[in-house]
Amino acid sequence: MGLADIADLCFGGAEINDRPLAESIAALHARSRTLDHERLELIQPDVAAVETDILRLPDAGDLSLPALIDRLRAAIRVFREGHDLARVIVVNLISAGPEPEPSTQHETLAGLDALIASDRREFVTPSLCYAYAALREGCPYINFTPNPGTEFGAIAELATQTGLPFYGDDGKTGETLVKTALAPMFSARNLKVLSWEGVNLLGNADGRALDDPLNRQAKLRNKEQVLASILGYAPHAGVSINYVPSLGDWKTAWDLIHFQGFLDVPMTMQFTWQGCDSILAAPLVLDLVRLADFAQRRGEQGHMTQLACFFKHPLGVDEMALPRQLDMLQEYALHHVERG
Structure with missing residues (x-):
């Protein structure tokens, strides 16, 4: 397809935490054993280089919306010019936060401009600021978080x-990934799902953020909506998210599926998913960056629906079954390979 080589990518970012990146990586290793010592040593020069391109925003909560957006836009320009970059892709990776208050002004650019100019923070969240700043600076934007705004x-x-x-x-990296792969099987075999209960345990900063009921609303909504879309009916389904600090960067999902087969005989399936959050997410982010860059080079605009398989709440797509979503990406890739 001609995707950008990972070796050609240059990384920077914005962070409200003022702890150096090297310390954050060391803490991640100490708590979660995500990277071995040999790899940690190998990446030290790259980590030091990235550190110089991180905009520290510990005072972000004190800035007005126009000031925050100006800081973000300036950082993007400095990053682009400092490295003589052809393109910059902005990916939102922050933890979940409270949803903005609903407003009809969200539906027009003039309305959003007015909300920003008048510093209406109850209507404009940090994630919305990142999307706005990225697009204003000519950068494709990816929202890997559950935070509303992109829609x-x-x-x-x-x-x-x-x-x-x-x-x-x-981003779809754990329980929902498994759900969207398994649910089509029940539908294909005409097995009626009666109940699907899921318990999610997380120990990292995302888990801590989701421990606040205000922060978890969008995440729970995204997790809960997939079954009805795939099955064609809404079984009893519950999703809970619990913060377990000792798990560190590892997350666990326990799911119980109660279903009905031939002659209405009830049966059950259970699964346990245990995965390292960062390791599950990182390759997806790298591919999303490369695919967004490819789309920009091809002059594409608006929703990149071919990327639906990466997300719990894919914009502009009703199809939630993972196999069909993967077909969409493969068809897109094949189309461009054939075009050359």
Whole structure:
């Protein structure tokens, strides 16, 4: 396809935590054993280089919306010019936060501009600021978080105005990934799902953020919506998210599926999913960056629906079954390979 080589990528970012990146990686290793010592030593020069391109924003909560967006836009420009980059892709990887208050002004760019200018923080969240700043600076935008904003009409209008692609929401790395792979099996075999209960345990910063009921609303909604879409009916389904600090960067999902087969005989399936959050997410982010860059080079704009398989809440896509979503990406890739 001609995707960018990973070795050609240059990394920077914005962070409210003022702890150096090397310390964060060391802490991750100490708690979760994600990387071995040999790899840690190998990446030290790269980590030091990235550190110089991280905009530290410990005072982000004290900035007005216009000031925060100005800081973000300036950081993108400095990063682009400092490395003489052809393109910059912005990926939102922050923890889940409270949802913005609903407003009809979210649906038009003029309305969003007015909310920002008047510093209406109850309507404009940090994630919405990142999307706005990225598109204003000519950067494709990926929302890997459950935080709302990308689906607002104002962002779609801005992407159209700037001729840029964007996509989200909420990276699919664990329990929902398994759900969207398994649920089509029940449908294909005409096994009626009566109940599907899931318990999620997380120990990292995302888990801590999701421990707040206000922060978990969008995440729970994204997790709960997939079954009805795939099965064609809504079984009894519950999803819970619990913070377990000792797990560190590892997450566990326990799921119980109660289903009905031939002659209405009830049966059950259970699974346990244990995975390392960062290791599950990192390769997806790298591929999303390369695919967004490819889309921009091809002059594509608006929703990148071919990326639906990466997300719990794929924008502009009703299909939630993972196999069909993967077909969408493969068809897109094959189309461009054949075109050359």
